[in-house]
Amino acid sequence: ADVNGSSSAGDATTTGAEGQGSQDTTQFESLKITKEAGVCEIRFNRPAKKNAITFQMYLDIEQALNDAAQDDSISVAVLTGEGDFYSSGNDLSNFSNIPEGGVEELANKAGDVLKQFVEAFVDFPKVLVAAVNGPAVGIPVTTLPLCDVVYASDKATFHTPFSALGQSPEACSSYTFPRIMGRTRANEVLLFGRKLNADEATEYGLVSQVFSHDSFSSEVDKRVKDAAALPPQALRLSKQLIRKVERDTLLKVNAEEIDLIKTRWTSDECMNAIMKFMSKGK
Amino acid sequence: ADVNGSSSAGDATTTGAEGQGSQDTTQFESLKITKEAGVCEIRFNRPAKKNAITFQMYLDIEQALNDAAQDDSISVAVLTGEGDFYSSGNDLSNFSNIPEGGVEELANKAGDVLKQFVEAFVDFPKVLVAAVNGPAVGIPVTTLPLCDVVYASDKATFHTPFSALGQSPEACSSYTFPRIMGRTRANEVLLFGRKLNADEATEYGLVSQVFSHDSFSSEVDKRVKDAAALPPQALRLSKQLIRKVERDTLLKVNAEEIDLIKTRWTSDECMNAIMKFMSKGK
Amino acid sequence: ADVNGSSSAGDATTTGAEGQGSQDTTQFESLKITKEAGVCEIRFNRPAKKNAITFQMYLDIEQALNDAAQDDSISVAVLTGEGDFYSSGNDLSNFSNIPEGGVEELANKAGDVLKQFVEAFVDFPKVLVAAVNGPAVGIPVTTLPLCDVVYASDKATFHTPFSALGQSPEACSSYTFPRIMGRTRANEVLLFGRKLNADEATEYGLVSQVFSHDSFSSEVDKRVKDAAALPPQALRLSKQLIRKVERDTLLKVNAEEIDLIKTRWTSDECMNAIMKFMSKGK
Numbered sequence: 001a002d003v004n005g006s007s008s009a010g011d012a013t014t015t016g017a018e019g020q021g022s023q024d025t026t027q028f029e030s031l032k033i034t035k036e037a038g039v040c041e042i043r044f045n046r047p048a049k050k051n052a053i054t055f056q057m058y059l060d061i062e063q064a065l066n067d068a069a070q071d072d073s074i075s076v077a078v079l080t081g082e083g084d085f086y087s088s089g090n091d092l093s094n095f096s097n098i099p100e101g102g103v104e105e106l107a108n109k110a111g112d113v114l115k116q117f118v119e120a121f122v123d124f125p126k127v128l129v130a131a132v133n134g135p136a137v138g139i140p141v142t143t144l145p146l147c148d149v150v151y152a153s154d155k156a157t158f159h160t161p162f163s164a165l166g167q168s169p170e171a172c173s174s175y176t177f178p179r180i181m182g183r184t185r186a187n188e189v190l191l192f193g194r195k196l197n198a199d200e201a202t203e204y205g206l207v208s209q210v211f212s213h214d215s216f217s218s219e220v221d222k223r224v225k226d227a228a229a230l231p232p233q234a235l236r237l238s239k240q241l242i243r244k245v246e247r248d249t250l251l252k253v254n255a256e257e258i259d260l261i262k263t264r265w266t267s268d269e270c271m272n273a274i275m276k277f278m279s280k281g282k
Numbered sequence: 283a284d285v286n287g288s289s290s291a292g293d294a295t296t297t298g299a300e301g302q303g304s305q306d307t308t309q310f311e312s313l314k315i316t317k318e319a320g321v322c323e324i325r326f327n328r329p330a331k332k333n334a335i336t337f338q339m340y341l342d343i344e345q346a347l348n349d350a351a352q353d354d355s356i357s358v359a360v361l362t363g364e365g366d367f368y369s370s371g372n373d374l375s376n377f378s379n380i381p382e383g384g385v386e387e388l389a390n391k392a393g394d395v396l397k398q399f400v401e402a403f404v405d406f407p408k409v410l411v412a413a414v415n416g417p418a419v420g421i422p423v424t425t426l427p428l429c430d431v432v433y434a435s436d437k438a439t440f441h442t443p444f445s446a447l448g449q450s451p452e453a454c455s456s457y458t459f460p461r462i463m464g465r466t467r468a469n470e471v472l473l474f475g476r477k478l479n480a481d482e483a484t485e486y487g488l489v490s491q492v493f494s495h496d497s498f499s500s501e502v503d504k505r506v507k508d509a510a511a512l513p514p515q516a517l518r519l520s521k522q523l524i525r526k527v528e529r530d531t532l533l534k535v536n537a538e539e540i541d542l543i544k545t546r547w548t549s550d551e552c553m554n555a556i557m558k559f560m561s562k563g564k
Numbered sequence: 565a566d567v568n569g570s571s572s573a574g575d576a577t578t579t580g581a582e583g584q585g586s587q588d589t590t591q592f593e594s595l596k597i598t599k600e601a602g603v604c605e606i607r608f609n610r611p612a613k614k615n616a617i618t619f620q621m622y623l624d625i626e627q628a629l630n631d632a633a634q635d636d637s638i639s640v641a642v643l644t645g646e647g648d649f650y651s652s653g654n655d656l657s658n659f660s661n662i663p664e665g666g667v668e669e670l671a672n673k674a675g676d677v678l679k680q681f682v683e684a685f686v687d688f689p690k691v692l693v694a695a696v697n698g699p700a701v702g703i704p705v706t707t708l709p710l711c712d713v714v715y716a717s718d719k720a721t722f723h724t725p726f727s728a729l730g731q732s733p734e735a736c737s738s739y740t741f742p743r744i745m746g747r748t749r750a751n752e753v754l755l756f757g758r759k760l761n762a763d764e765a766t767e768y769g770l771v772s773q774v775f776s777h778d779s780f781s782s783e784v785d786k787r788v789k790d791a792a793a794l795p796p797q798a799l800r801l802s803k804q805l806i807r808k809v810e811r812d813t814l815l816k817v818n819a820e821e822i823d824l825i826k827t828r829w830t831s832d833e834c835m836n837a838i839m840k841f842m843s844k845g846k
Contacts, residue, residue, distance in 0.1 A: 127469075127473060144466070145464075145465050145466065147466065148465070148466070148469040148473060149466055149469050149470050149473070149474065150466040162798065162802060163794040163795060163798045163799050163802060164794060164795070165798075166795040166797075166798045167798060168798060168801055168802045168805055169802055169805060169806070174802070174805045174806045174808075174809060175809050176465070178806060179461065179464075179743065180464035180465060180466075181464070181769060182709075182743075182744035182745070182768075182769025182770070183709050183712070183740070183744060184708070184709065184711065184712070184713055184714040184744075184769065184770065184771060184772040185769055185772050186806075187691075187712040187713050187772070187803075187806065188713050188772045188773070190802065190806065191691060191712060191713070191791070191799060191802055191803060191806075192713065192787065192790065192791050192794075193794075204464075204769075205463060205464025205466065205467055206464070206466065207466060208466040208467050208469070208470045209470070223474065226474065227473070227474050230445040230446060230473075230474070230475075231445060231446070231448045231551045231552075231555055233448075233549065233551050234444065234445045234447075234448045234449060234450060234546065234551060234552070234555075235445050235473060237450055237542060237546070238444060238445060238450045238451055238456070238472065238473055239469075239473060241450055241451065241456045241538070241539065241542055242451070242456045242460060242468075242469065242472065242473075244456075244538070245456060245457050245531075245535060249809075253809060256805070256808070257805065260801060260805055264798065264801070267797065269795045269796075269797050269798060270795075270798070273795055273798075409751075409755060426748070427746075427747050427748065429748065430747070430748070430751040430755060431748050431751050431752050431755070431756065432748040458747070461743065461746075462746035462747060462748075463746070486746075487745060487746025487748065487749055487768075488746070488748065489748065490748040490749050490751075490752045491752070505756065508756065509755070509756050512727040512728060512755075512756075512757075513727060513728070513730045513833045513834075513837055515730075515831065515833050516726065516727045516729075516730045516731060516732060516828065516833060516834070516837075517727050517755060519732055519824060519828070520726060520727060520732045520733055520738070520754065520755055521751075521755060523732055523733065523738045523820070523821065523824055524733070524738045524742060524750075524751065524754065524755075526738075526820070527738060527739045527813075527817060
């Protein structure tokens, strides 16, 4: 994937949408945005690449969240994936073009992008629903606890192979996973890279409810529509109340995770692990 | 219900009870207090109104807790409901008599009553057991995590329809629910108003154990009696140790929740939602 | 058991072991230490006494953890028990020899030993796995959340009868148990002494996974070997990242628990409860 210049706010086209509360929406190359009846759906739209996240996509998702936050017609935002995958995570091609400043410059850039991306989740002021339609790997998994409600298809899986890639937990997962699952379960997932299926993720509290893949869309739609019909101020203020208790901790943990992962990305251990992984894939 | 003057400490009659550790107990119009063998049972006793909580009942429950705290013969307190309901929550008639000072004065008064009520749970120094004999709605649900142990009949349900009523979480539930259930489950309950049955509430950790309705009383009695037979100082000091870790956070969260809910109660959104709800009920 | 002088670092013999990463290891009377392929197994080895923990064993386990921490060839440490029990907990004979300074001196000594023992768990810098091969009582249960991953045989049970013995929670369990299980489940375990079987402990999140007793060793070995094959720096740094978020809280809670338990050990209530228990056992 050509990371630079392929899509940006500058390229944005707008499209008129129907229905109450709908309006012109910014278009992104790898995201499909739909607004209808108080709901903004942000759909990862790079199915041929399993919705892997390029640098540009990080920025675009962040902007899409900011747009939804500022749009008074929107009460609930939904993240989901086009095709079989929710998202296979960080596109490792992000690491393949080493800039002039070397690996360290690349790690700093990637760390800054990631930090800001996670902050957009922490500070999203409205209800954020993740509709996990299929396998999720890495950052699409670790950001789930920063969403408010998580629905999963029974075809979804949840995998965070940080250790095998010589990396370390991000998106506040070093804090959120132990609090949600209990320490000992969380460590199997975060440290050992244990992959969870949808039932396990639900039992562990990472997922609110799991639905059969066949009825997944309709089950989610129903709940999201009901949510968007609730008094919007009550919904927004209650969400912010719940987030407020731990916002400072989340931002602090995010910063510490980024500090660590930057040093990881420049380590021989990590580079060897990624090269080993990429050569396997070929 | 006539909120003012119907029952108060001033009206209190006393009744002699038998058995070790028993003593004269203050009587309340809508609470039935029983003390026996180290156990003080506080029973919501307004079954014709589904044990809905009037302003006076908030004060009476608070006083009953304080009495049990100060009674050296008591080691364990139990909250339960008379009839089919545990409690249907805040009596909406609390909001029907607007005082001279208007809605704002009413909201301030109700907020102050609620704040002190929640503090009585946070600071109750002995073991507090909730025996949820039937449906619970609103504050009787959100106070459960402030109790130490929660037993439920399989006829119990747990419902917190804050958003639909234009309101926001209270009794520290914005803090306790995510910590108990995990964020994504908690938000479905707190934000979307998802009602849980007894099995779900147990799976989510809101309830310690669920028992068949037929044997509910005897199962609870057995456990409460066993608890009251334990060395009382060990029990009391261990409970306080466990509470101490988060007492400051609970009090801070309570204050912030009250600040929000006061503004909610004076909002058009909330008043419209309550009027819509009450007109449905008629 | 003769607590003093039976085994110590001064008595230590060393044994050569084979395999990569193996090296001479300190020997302890009641611990069996094995190092192989990046894994250090610390095995409680007092099966005739159900692996009850004497004063010397507290010190030895602490030293074994410190050795494993400092051994560059070791990536993962495993705690397990020889024979049928994981460990029956604090050897009550620790309390049977009252020194000249009386009960208070004994309580102070025991509290200091316990405090340092718990700190060794909190600050263990590598991955620590507990392989709970059978029943666990008291401190072997409360230290489980300070381990990173916990596997249990289906013959394991988990019992913390603090209240019945006039004592109070230790090893940070007053903080960790409510966070892992939810408050109401944790209090049944910590306050009421409810014993959990392996399935319940897994459902409550105290245990990562439970395996049939017949295949327990092989299931654990497989996972531990896989873990030890992961990039060691990534594993170590990720573990420390996860621990860092709550290290200060854990150390503070430990100190407060020790303060309380020291006063408990000198109380009549506790001494009577222990004497009652020991006379039952004879």
